[in-house]
Amino acid sequence: MRITLDDVEYRYQVNTPFEHLALHDVNISMESGTYTAIIGHTGSGKSTLLQHLNALLKPTKGRVFIGDRTIEAGKKEKLLRPIRQKVGIVFQFPEHQLFDETVEKDICFGPMNFGVSEVEAKKLARKAIVQVGLSEDILVKSPFDLSGGQMRRVAIAGVLAMEPEVLVLDEPTAGLDPRGRKEIMDMFYDLHKVRGISTILVTHSMEDAAKYADDIIIMHQGTVFKKGTPQEIFSQPEQLLELGLDVPDTVRFQLKLQKELGVRFDHPCLNIGDLAIEIDKAMKRGNR
Amino acid sequence: MGKKLVSLENIIFRYEGQSRNALDDVSFDIYQGEWLAIVGHNGSGKSTLAKLLNGLQFAHSGTIMINDQIMTEETVWDVRQKIGMVFQNPDNQFVGTTVQDDVAFGLENAGVSQQVMVERVHGALNKVKMNAFLNQEPHHLSGGQKQRVAIAGVIALQPDIIILDEATSMLDPRGREEVLETVRELKQENEITVISITHDLEEAAKADRMIVMNQGQLYREGPPQDIFELEEELIALGLDIPFSVKLTKELQKNGVRVVNGHLTEEELVKDLCELHSMM
Ligand SMILES: Nc1ncnc2c1ncn2[C@@H]1O[C@H](COP(=O)(O)OP(=O)(O)O)[C@@H](O)[C@H]1O
Ligand SMILES: Nc1ncnc2c1ncn2[C@@H]1O[C@H](COP(=O)(O)OP(=O)(O)O)[C@@H](O)[C@H]1O
Ligand SMILES: [Mg+2]
Numbered sequence A: 001m002r003i004t005l006d007d008v009e010y011r012y013q014v015n016t017p018f019e020h021l022a023l024h025d026v027n028i029s030m031e032s033g034t035y036t037a038i039i040g041h042t043g044s045g046k047s048t049l050l051q052h053l054n055a056l057l058k059p060t061k062g063r064v065f066i067g068d069r070t071i072e073a074g075k076k077e078k079l080l081r082p083i084r085q086k087v088g089i090v091f092q093f094p095e096h097q098l099f100d101e102t103v104e105k106d107i108c109f110g111p112m113n114f115g116v117s118e119v120e121a122k123k124l125a126r127k128a129i130v131q132v133g134l135s136e137d138i139l140v141k142s143p144f145d146l147s148g149g150q151m152r153r154v155a156i157a158g159v160l161a162m163e164p165e166v167l168v169l170d171e172p173t174a175g176l177d178p179r180g181r182k183e184i185m186d187m188f189y190d191l192h193k194v195r196g197i198s199t200i201l202v203t204h205s206m207e208d209a210a211k212y213a214d215d216i217i218i219m220h221q222g223t224v225f226k227k228g229t230p231q232e233i234f235s236q237p238e239q240l241l242e243l244g245l246d247v248p249d250t251v252r253f254q255l256k257l258q259k260e261l262g263v264r265f266d267h268p269c270l271n272i273g274d275l276a277i278e279i280d281k282a283m284k285r286g287n288r
Numbered sequence B: 001m002g003k004k005l006v007s008l009e010n011i012i013f014r015y016e017g018q019s020r021n022a023l024d025d026v027s028f029d030i031y032q033g034e035w036l037a038i039v040g041h042n043g044s045g046k047s048t049l050a051k052l053l054n055g056l057q058f059a060h061s062g063t064i065m066i067n068d069q070i071m072t073e074e075t076v077w078d079v080r081q082k083i084g085m086v087f088q089n090p091d092n093q094f095v096g097t098t099v100q101d102d103v104a105f106g107l108e109n110a111g112v113s114q115q116v117m118v119e120r121v122h123g124a125l126n127k128v129k130m131n132a133f134l135n136q137e138p139h140h141l142s143g144g145q146k147q148r149v150a151i152a153g154v155i156a157l158q159p160d161i162i163i164l165d166e167a168t169s170m171l172d173p174r175g176r177e178e179v180l181e182t183v184r185e186l187k188q189e190n191e192i193t194v195i196s197i198t199h200d201l202e203e204a205a206k207a208d209r210m211i212v213m214n215q216g217q218l219y220r221e222g223p224p225q226d227i228f229e230l231e232e233e234l235i236a237l238g239l240d241i242p243f244s245v246k247l248t249k250e251l252q253k254n255g256v257r258v259v260n261g262h263l264t265e266e267e268l269v270k271d272l273c274e275l276h277s278m279m
């Protein structure tokens, strides 16, 4: 399912002294089946943008096309439920929203809310809990008896149980240990590859953006600063550093070597294996 | 190394209703003026350790000595003045309605005079470079700014030790750097001892010493040099190794003859420069 934002503006608390322009002139498109990373400073408008993707927020100017639906400024929208079911959002620290007495009830809440029967919802819960790498016997437990990492997975399972076509992730690994981080990111990538789920990831990790995404969108002060493939985005690292953003470790290291050694690289290296090969080549070139 | 400031001996702790010990016979010392990084998987007992050090929980057995004073329910108030804590979530640690009220709050409880209080509040906010925000409401600040105010609240009490429990994990890279830089300066100027619980291995690599926790037990302690030599073992514990260590291994695989043990990118760049000049 394709999502397009056309000249989108969003103002919080319009016509109050607290009115705040959070997004302006946003024109982007996320094609069906792609993986998009959104990066940018805190306050650059990432979370506001995400909430437009399933019509939790309606633009104050412009239009949002979600599949065959159009959300337009100033127009009343009915029947937003199907959109919310098709576009699942995993918010930051989603475990803070767990509330029910058992894991199963918590996961079933979403699907049942969308009109799925209890029997069917339980099936979905069982499927989702396995997808997030937990075993079925956890379903009868209270979510509050679980470890932090397990709670995070249960919360994600709650979103997966709605069988969304598009998965929107707002810093899904914040606070997890390195293994938990990698496992969760690999899990999302797997869902993307195997089930063809379109994925939109907000992250501060340039390594994750470079590793998983087809496209990267850089948000700055409420609008799109730049978009492109990881190769395109990271081929001008100085631009990002000027904005005070990070670049992947590998690219930062290339910059240092260029400066200290005077060697040249013909492309940004986005993984360590490639970087080691290119350094070896560059050192040998220097020999001649 | 400075003098021994804290020592933990055979600490055992279990949460009510749990079947396993959250801390299972943990012993180690903390030295004055050091930066101690504590790493370990989620649930390995790091926060529990911090809570015990700050007297928010008490060990079932074993002793904690802080400055030659044994931690008990009677001495906890003295101890708490010596140890300040900054937690993970910047939004959960505010009590005051303005930045300066918030920093003053801890001092009101500590019973210092009005004049000393004002001096200390302003001094602390100066140190964390938040003096321009005295009358702002805390919830309007950025995450990094909030954590710096929380740190000001801690240093206004003039503690010997500051514990950061994943205090930068909810911040963006810029906020994280602001906070770490603030703490580094404090440590330099005031000889504060820093205990930093973190998943950020680049940060841990810069510590004086590291402790690795695993399933409630102390798995290993030592300088970052030694700890990161464990490489695969750390990964098996759910942890990771710094970028420069990974790249060193990868370079060696490609026949580039860099030496082991570079914990920072600068060291590795230097090594490569030397190799390059010999070519
Ligand atoms: N509910 C709100 N009311 C008013 N302003 C808001 C609200 N939520 C966010 N903002 C403001 O909108 C801007 C963008 O915020 P956000 O989308 O959360 O950014 P990001 O997710 O990139 O950190 C910020 O300046 C923020 O302070
Ligand atoms: N309030 C609590 N009640 C019950 N168990 C807890 C509580 N807090 C932590 N635990 C358990 O104690 C163990 C150690 O937790 P913690 O010290 O928070 O680990 P870490 O900070 O390393 O992630 C974990 O198994 C965790 O589930
Ligand atoms: Mg956000």
Ligand SMILES: [Mg+2]
Pocket: B046, B047, B048, B165, B166
């Ligand atoms: Mg913890």
